[in-house]
Amino acid sequence: MNAPRLHLPAIDRLLKHPATTALVERYGHAVVVASLREAAAAYRAELLAGAESAADPVGALLAAAEAALATSQTSSLRPVFNLSGTVLHTNLGRALLAESAVAALASAASQPSNLEYELASAQRGHRDAHVEHWLTRITGAEAATAVNNCAAAVMLILNTFAPRREVIVARGELVEIGGAFRIPDVMATAGARLREVGTTNRVHLRDYAEAISPRTAMIMKIHPSNYRIEGFTASVAEADLATLAHQHGLPLAVDLGSGTLLDFAAFGLPHEPTVQETLAQGADVVAFSGDKLLGGPQAGLIVGRKDLIQRLRKNPMTRALRLDKLIIAALEATLRLYGDAEHARRQIPTLRLLTRPECEIAALAHRLQPAVAAACADCATVSVQACASQIGSGALPVDLLPSAALVLTPRGEWKVDALAARLRALPRPVIGRIYQDALWLDLRCLEDAEAFLAQFVSPVA
Numbered sequence: 260m261n262a263p264r265l266h267l268p269a270i271d272r273l274l275k276h277p278a279t280t281a282l283v284e285r286y287g288h289a290v291v292v293a294s295l296r297e298a299a300a301a302y303r304a305e306l307l308a309g310a311e312s313a314a315d316p317v318g319a320l321l322a323a324a325e326a327a328l329a330t331s332q333t334s335s336l337r338p339v340f341n342l343s344g345t346v347l348h349t350n351l352g353r354a355l356l357a358e359s360a361v362a363a364l365a366s367a368a369s370q371p372s373n374l375e376y377e378l379a380s381a382q383r384g385h386r387d388a389h390v391e392h393w394l395t396r397i398t399g400a401e402a403a404t405a406v407n408n409c410a411a412a413v414m415l416i417l418n419t420f421a422p423r424r425e426v427i428v429a430r431g432e433l434v435e436i437g438g439a440f441r442i443p444d445v446m447a448t449a450g451a452r453l454r455e456v457g458t459t460n461r462v463h464l465r466d467y468a469e470a471i472s473p474r475t476a477m478i479m480k481i482h483p484s485n486y487r488i489e490g491f492t493a494s495v496a497e498a499d500l501a502t503l504a505h506q507h508g509l510p511l512a513v514d515l516g517s518g519t520l521l522d523f524a525a526f527g528l529p530h531e532p533t534v535q536e537t538l539a540q541g542a543d544v545v546a547f548s549g550d551k552l553l554g555g556p557q558a559g560l561i562v563g564r565k566d567l568i569q570r571l572r573k574n575p576m577t578r579a580l581r582l583d584k585l586i587i588a589a590l591e592a593t594l595r596l597y598g599d600a601e602h603a604r605r606q607i608p609t610l611r612l613l614t615r616p617e618c619e620i621a622a623l624a625h626r627l628q629p630a631v632a633a634a635c636a637d638c639a640t641v642s643v644q645a646c647a648s649q650i651g652s653g654a655l656p657v658d659l660l661p662s663a664a665l666v667l668t669p670r671g672e673w674k675v676d677a678l679a680a681r682l683r684a685l686p687r688p689v690i691g692r693i694y695q696d697a698l699w700l701d702l703r704c705l706e707d708a709e710a711f712l713a714q715f716v717s718p719v720a
């Protein structure tokens with residue numbers, strides 16, 4: 260009512276303003292009206308609080324609304340530069356998809372597909388079909404299925420094969436992978452009983468053998484993803500565990516965690532047990548992640564004996580854990596690249612980044628150093644230094660890859676935390692790692708150097 264007295268332009272009038280038309284086209288009528296109302300309310304509050312009225316209230320309100328719209332419409336999920344030195348960084352989204360996987364995902368997103376439909380027979384199909392033929396072909400397994408992630412795969416295996424029965428696991432393999440995934444808790448949630456054997460550092464075949472009873476449902480081996488027990492240790496090879504399990508008519512399940520389909524040693528990387536090797540040793544079902552070393556979308560893949568995979572598919576849980584069509588499309592496209600190891604290495608970003616030569620990373624660091632040094636002149640000195648990247652996500656936990664970094668050492672009053680915050684505030688946030696009072700930007704994962712440099716053309720704000 261007292262709007263006129265406060266010289267507040269009416270919303271109707273603002274909506275008729277030519278500048279508003281463009282906003283309405285871009286954001287939609289309702290959103291623009293809401294934003295204008297909010298801007299008007301804020302302006303009114305300022306006037307009531309005694310502020311001078313603007314020389315051009317219409318212009319001021321439109322500008323305020325437009326700024327608010329721009330902020331509110333930016334995604335919460337934003338691209339960043341992962342210069343943390345951890346290639347598969349769970350908090351930064353793990354694996355990046357190959358171009359062909361992105362294209363397949365986009366196509367499945369915008370068009371109907373034969374997701375669960377057999378084109379030849381017009382019968383209902385199974386969504387697993389799209390990835391199963393690749394997984395069996397690549398790994399030699401009889402059958403394969405895929406669920407939401409590896410945690411789901413482990414949960415499904417336990418719930419299907421061991422409800423209210425015992426699963427034998429070595430004490431040294433009772434891993435915790437980031438807060439919520441702890442093997443003992445997963446067992447309990449899945450309804451299985453954990454039967455720990457051995458000690459923290461050593462377990463022998465006889466420990467497993469002595470634990471087998473009529474209550475036993477399965478033997479399980481879990482990849483110690485994010486730690487390594489060194490020194491006086493002993494573990495039992497999959498082949499021996501498989502023989503023991505099979506003598507008692509039990510299945511051997513292996514949670515490989517990262518699991519790779521390629522021999523990493525062939526790329527000059529430390530050896531990581533492959534899914535194929537694990538199956539060849541006699542494992543009956545093997546679970547692994549889609550977005551770790553495989554370099555695909557988030558998924559949990561299970562390969563193994565046909566009768567067991569069929570039982571997994573019949574568990575009602577699979578419906579709750581099933582993969583979305585976008586993920587299936589991306590996964591199929593990623594698996595297709597594994598037809599040829601070198602092809603996979605070049606096209607799958609995770610493999611490309613892990614095998615990126617140190618000299619190439621160092622050359623990039625030297626190329627970028629002058630621009631970054633100039634842009635950060637007020638707050639830091641910038642040098643090029645050798646560093647070591649981590650693989651991350653529980654793959655090869657203690658192996659490091661030689662790399663190169665831009666090292667930003669705070670200058671004057673600047674503290675390293677403030678420096679790091681400044682880089683995180685860039686339009687495309689730059690995530691580094693703080694080490695010894697300096698900010699280290701490991702360039703192993705920097706492929707779009709031009710987009711990175713574009714943020715350092717002038718002093719960083």
Ligand SMILES: *Cc1c(COP(=O)(O)O)cnc(C)c1O
Nearest residue numbers: 408409410484515516517548653
């Ligand atoms: C990472 C990991 C998991 C969990 O995999 P997600 O795909 O993240 O669910 C389970 N087991 C092991 C051994 C792992 O390394």
